Amino acid sequence: xxxxxxxxxxxxxxxxxxxxxxxxxxxxxxxxxxxxxxxxxxxxxxxxxxxxxx
Amino acid sequence: xxxxxxxxxxxxxxxxxxxxxxxxxxxxxxxxxxxxxxxxxxxxxxxxxxxxxxxxxxxxxxxxxxxxxxxxxxxxxxxxxxxxxxxxxxxxxxxxxxxxxxxxxxxxxxxxxxxxxxxxxxxxxxxxxxxxxxxxxxxxxxxxxxxxxxxxxxxxxxxxxxxxxxxxxxxxxxxxxxxxxxxxxxxxxxxxxxxxxxxxxxxxxxxxxxxxxxxxxxxxxxxxxxxxxxxxxxxxxxxxxxxxxxxxxxxxxxxxxxxxxxxxxxxxxxxxxxxxxxxxxxxxxxxxxxxxxxxxxxxxxxxxxxxxxxxxxxxxxx
Numbered sequence: 255x256x257x258x259x260x261x262x263x264x265x266x267x268x269x270x271x272x273x274x275x276x277x278x279x280x281x282x283x284x285x286x287x288x289x290x291x292x293x294x295x296x297x298x299x300x301x302x303x304x305x306x307x308x
Numbered sequence: 309x310x311x312x313x314x315x316x317x318x319x320x321x322x323x324x325x326x327x328x329x330x331x332x333x334x335x336x337x338x339x340x341x342x343x344x345x346x347x348x349x350x351x352x353x354x355x356x357x358x359x360x361x362x363x364x365x366x367x368x369x370x371x372x373x374x375x376x377x378x379x380x381x382x383x384x385x386x387x388x389x390x391x392x393x394x395x396x397x398x399x400x401x402x403x404x405x406x407x408x409x410x411x412x413x414x415x416x417x418x419x420x421x422x423x424x425x426x427x428x429x430x431x432x433x434x435x436x437x438x439x440x441x442x443x444x445x446x447x448x449x450x451x452x453x454x455x456x457x458x459x460x461x462x463x464x465x466x467x468x469x470x471x472x473x474x475x476x477x478x479x480x481x482x483x484x485x486x487x488x489x490x491x492x493x494x495x496x497x498x499x500x501x502x503x504x505x506x507x508x509x510x511x512x513x514x515x516x517x518x519x520x521x522x523x524x525x526x527x528x529x530x531x532x533x534x535x536x537x538x539x540x541x542x543x544x545x546x547x548x549x550x551x552x553x554x555x556x557x558x559x560x561x562x563x564x565x566x567x568x569x570x571x572x573x574x575x576x577x578x579x580x581x582x583x584x585x586x587x588x589x590x591x592x593x594x595x596x597x598x599x600x601x602x603x604x605x606x607x608x609x610x611x612x613x614x615x616x617x618x619x620x621x622x623x624x625x626x
Contacts, residue, residue: 270330280335288431291372295435298368 333416337406341389341417342382342424349604350381350477353500356608357481357493360559360615365485369436373484376432377477380444383425384451384473390417391456395522401515421452432484440483447476461523464530471504472497478608495553496608502547503604506540506579510597513537513582514590537583540596544579548572551607560614567610571603 266274354377358370365373389396389407397408406412412420425448433441455470463469475497482493512519512526513536519526528536551572555565578599581592 264330266330270332273332273334274330276335277331277333277338280338288427291375291431292435294368295372298366299435 331413331416333406333412337411338386338420340406341386341412341420343385343388344382346385346474347378347381350474351378352605353496353608354378354477354481356612357478357496358484359481359612360492361482361485363485370484373432373436373440373481376428376436376441377444377480377484379424380428380432380448381477383421383423383428384448386417386421386424387448387452388456390414390421391452392460393417395461395524398522399515399518401518436484437487439487439489440480443476443480443483443489447473447480450476462525464525464527466525467508468505471501471508474504475500491557492554492559495550495557495559499547499550499553499607500604502543502550503600505543506547506575507597507600507604509536509540509543510582510593510600513540513587513593533587537585541576541579541583544575548576551603554611560611564607564610564614568607571606574599575603 351374354374358365358373389405392402393405393407393414396402396405402408407414407417425445429441429445429448432444451470451473455466455473459466459470478496478500479489479493482496483489509527512528513533516526516528516533520529527539531539548568549572551568552565554560555562555568575596578592578596582596585592
C-alpha cells in the first residue's frame with residue numbers, strides 16, 4: 255500500500271479516494287430511494303398508514 | 309492465493325500504528341457480497357408466491373415486498389461471506405469472493421449484512437405486513453445461524469436442513485399478500501426443499517476435493533461417492549411427485565401438470581444416470597446440476613404464467 259501518514263492524518267491514495275467516492279454515491283442513492291419509497295408508500299396507503307395492527 | 313488463505317489480517321501497513329487501513333472496496337464488491345445470482349432466484353420464487361396468492365396487493369406494495377425480500381437475501385449472502393471467509397478462501401469456486409480476496413474486510417461484510425437485514429425486515433414490517441417480515445427475519449436467521457454457522461461445518465445433512473432457507477421466499481411472497489400461510493405455499497416450500505439436495509449434491513460430486521480441502525462435511529466427502537448418488541436419486545424420487553402435487557391438488561391447470569410430469573421424468577432419468585456413473589466421470593452430475601436449475605425455473609415460471617399472470621394484471625390495473 256502507498257498510504258502515508260503525517261501529522262495531519264492519513265493521506266488517501268487516488269484509488270482509495272475513488273473507491274470512497276463511489277461508495278458514498280451509492281449510499282446517497284440508497285438513502286434517497288428509501289425516502290422516495292416511504293413517500294410513495296404513504297401516498298398508496300393513505301390514511302390507513304397510521305393503522306398498524308400487529 | 310487469497311489474503312485469507314495467506315493469513316493476512318486485513319490491517320495493512322498502518323496497523324502497527326493502530327490506524328485502520330482505508331478501504332479499497334468498490335460498489336461492485338458490495339454487490340458481489342449480496343450474491344446477486346442467488347438473489348435473482350429468491351426474487352423469482354418470491355414473485356411466484358406473491359402472484360399466486362389470493363387477494364389483492366397494490367403494485368407499489370408488491371414491489372416493496374419483493375425489494376425487501378431481495379435485500380434480505382442480499383443480507384444473508386453478505387453474512388454468509390463474512391462467516392465463511394476462511395473456507396471460501398481455500399475453495400476454487402469461492403476464492404475470488406470479496407472477503408477472501410481482501411477487498412472487503414470481514415467486519416465490513418458483517419456490518420453491511422446486519423444493516424441490510426435490519427432494514428429489510430423493518431421496512432417489510434412497516435410497509436407490507438409483520439407476518440411476512442417475521443418470516444423474512446426467520447429466513448435470514450436460519451440461513452446465517454442454523455445453516456452457515458452451525459450445520460454447514462458439522463453435518464453432511466447441512467444442505468438438506470439448510471435448504472429450508474432457500475425454500476421460504478415463495479412463502480414470504482404469499483404472506484405479503486395474505487398476511488398468513490396456508491397449504492399451497494407450504495407445497496411450494498416443499499418443492500424447493502426437496503430440490504435442494506439433488507441440486508447441491510450433484511455439484512458436490514464434482515467438487516468433492518474442494519469441499520474436502522475446506523473441511524466441509526458434504527455428503528460425498530463423508531459418506532462417499534456411491535452413497536451420495538443413491539441419495540440424489542432418492543431425493544429426486546421424492547421431489548418429482550411433489551412437483552406434480554400443485555396440479556394433483558387442483559391448484560394449477562394442465563399446462564403445469566404436463567410440464568411437471570415431463571420435467572420430472574427427465575430429472576429421474578438424469579438421477580438414474582448419476583447413479584450409474586462413477587468417479588472420475590462427472591458428466592451425469594454436471595448434467596443433473598444444470599438441468600435441476602431449469603427444472604425449478606420452468607415449474608415456477610409455468611405456475612406464474614398459469615396462476616399468477618391474471619392476478620398480477622388484475623393488481624396492476626386495480
